[in-house]
């Protein structure tokens with residue numbers, strides 16, 4: 001097919017903030033994903049409200065440890081913001097630094113969560129020990145799977161950046177990944193509130 | 199996202215199997231859907247055999263399928279049959295055909311795009327759907343057989359104690375995968391519609407098919423994740439004994455079976471609109487094309503469909519009137535349900551308005567579209583009885599419900615899909631179907647179909663429960679046995695008649711007449727490009743100048759149509775240039 005046709009396929013480079021198909025698609029995905037957490041949270045809320053017994057979360061869970069973990073995740077969101085603006089500015093070195101920091105933050109979160117799981121499971125809490133255990137592991141596990149996929153996703157981008165891609169004005173790959181990462185962070189704050197604090 | 203024009207792939211694998219071209223993916227979905235439609239149909243005939251001749255060995259196939267019981271269907275086998283029939287028809291036949299195939303084919307072509315926004319995601323969506331189909335079909339062969347808890351899979355029936363086999367778990371896994379595939383598709387559809395419309399294609403210039411498909415995608419995006427969460431919990435209940443939906447799974451635990459019903463119907467009610475919306479949109483377009491008139495109340499139809507989308511999110515409780523909801527809640531759900539009849543009536547009257555005094559061309563696609571108008575009318579009217587609490591308490595879980603939802607789903611949605619196939623087959627495959635065979639197919643489908651589903655309404659009114667293994671075990675149902683046999687004979691005719699369709703398709707693929715670009719003299723963008731369309735659809739992306747159904751305009755001479763891509767009427771020597779058409783259309 002002739003080359004002029006390119007002109008009318010799609011608008012060319014986008015300034016950051018402007019909607020692109022990639023960003024719109026990611027936003028729609030986030031809506032969907034939020035509703036899947038929504039389904040689980042509805043289940044959690046209704047089971048908890050009907051249950052004759054429900055432990056006080058702080059009597060079972062280690063709140064200070066998880067508060068620390070929450071802090072780690074929030075910090076990784078900050079480094080994600082810095083990575084996005086560095087990518088926008090075309091500053092490859094900073095992108096590598098901040099993206100690396102974000103991946104490290106994600107890994108740190110997962111390690112602390114693994115430690116927490118280990119601790120709880122050896123204390124007798126499990127998916128089948130009680131509804132508290134079932135909802136706890138389902139919600140935090142589903143979220144943990146999101147963090148793990150986010151770490152994979154960002155690592156792929158990091159390798160891409162190391163190979164010379166994704167940086168510079170008009171490339172929205174890192175911005176789009178940032179949307180996902182902030183979303184995962186936001187969901188965690190909800191889970192932390194409802195499962196650990198309330 | 200692709201910025202540049204792509205060269206056409208040449209290898210067999212990248213062109214036919216792992217293609218990212220929306221037109222190829224559409225064909226793959228169509229094939230998947232038709233295969234499962236055949237399988238689901240065979241299961242339906244087996245159910246019907248048992249209802250007409252309870253306990254008698256099934257002729258011919260019985261000795262192979264049910265050898266342990268000398269060819270007769272056992273109660274467990276029967277339960278498995280209706281469970282798998284319902285599941286297959288809804289998630290693996292109708293969904294791939296309407297949403298997978300025609301969503302993929304129509305959206306980019308009708309809005310003037312080269313492809314979907316995310317072609318790779320699109321390809322994955324098909325292969326995940328295929329994998330989920332394999333898991334479901336495979337579940338027939340595991341020990342204990344396939345799922346047996348009904349297509350609604352209510353716990354505790356679907357729990358590990360009541361249905362221990364692997365089949366029920368595979369059922370849940372398969373539906374979960376199907377949900378993932380649907381979501382990939384839906385994200386793609388909505389993004390494509392928002393971002394890739396051709397210049398001039400405002401929302402109120404999009405064909406109603408695109409409206410229907412897009413709105414269905416929106417509902418998918420909102421509600422498939424909810425059922426996915428419920429399925430995840432169900433799977434965990436079965437494999438990890440979490441006890442979400444089973445009370446007393448652990449000492450003192452209060453798992454809640456009703457929670458599953460809520461989550462199921464939060465999704466399940468929108469699901470019926472997910473299926474019917476594309477069919478509504480397609481029918482609205484086809485009626486206009488074959489009546490040679492603009493769609494009556496075009497904007498009202500689009501707005502009615504949108505308001506149904508909104509209302510459909512808050513009425514799911516009408517499936518649970520009999521579970522002991524608080525009466526106040528029940529009444530709220532009833533009032534909201536009744537509200538839906540307002541936009542539905544707008545839609546229906548607009549269809550009648552479109553065909554009213556049109557110069558109707560009874561092409562096969564039009565026959566099926568008119569068929570939808572009739573059977574959807576039946577489905578909608580019977581729905582009123584189920585939406586009202588007083589009548590539903592009596593009719594709940596009877597054959598009346600089966601008659602009702604087959605009129606809406608099996609009849610309306612299936613006819614919508616068939617209309618779509620007859621309409622777009624030339625565009626998809628570049629060949630015409632034989633219209634005589636198609637008419638034969640229509641009449642041998644339409645008449646038996648009513649003989650199958652109308653009597654079910656009467657039986658249900660007479661108190662016959664659904665999911666009933668042995669109707670003659672109730673004295674008061676023995677009188678219905680001749681009716682049950684009539685239904686089964688009609689169902690067999692209906693099944694056989696589909697062979698006409700299969701033959702027509704196979705014959706046309708090899709020997710059908712070559713299709714011109716615009717065989718129906720229709721006005722939307724897909725008819726601008728050759729049949730089948732080239733790689734990336736259009737040589738040059740068309741500019742859109744008018745609404746989607748400009749038929750029989752007095753200022754267009756010699757022709758009763760003018761394409762959305764035509765800036766002015768062709769060959770109009772004396773007349774002044776056509777005035778800016780459709781002045782009310784909203785610009786992009």
Ligand code: HEM
Pocket residue numbers: 239242243245246280281283284285287288292347348349350600604607608609611612650663664665666689692
């Ligand atoms: C056109 C030929 C068809 C025939 C003869 C047929 C017949 C039947 C019969 C006899 C039942 C069992 C009713 C009961 O005792 O509960 C049934 C159930 C069902 N059918 Fe069909 N059907 C057909 C097509 C379809 C299609 C196209 C769909 C969906 C789009 C569909 C969806 C269902 C569902 C959801 C159930 C309920 C399954 C359950 O109870 O779990 N059917 N059908």
Ligand SMILES: [Cu+2]
Pocket residue numbers: 466467470513514516517
């Ligand atoms: Cu409903």
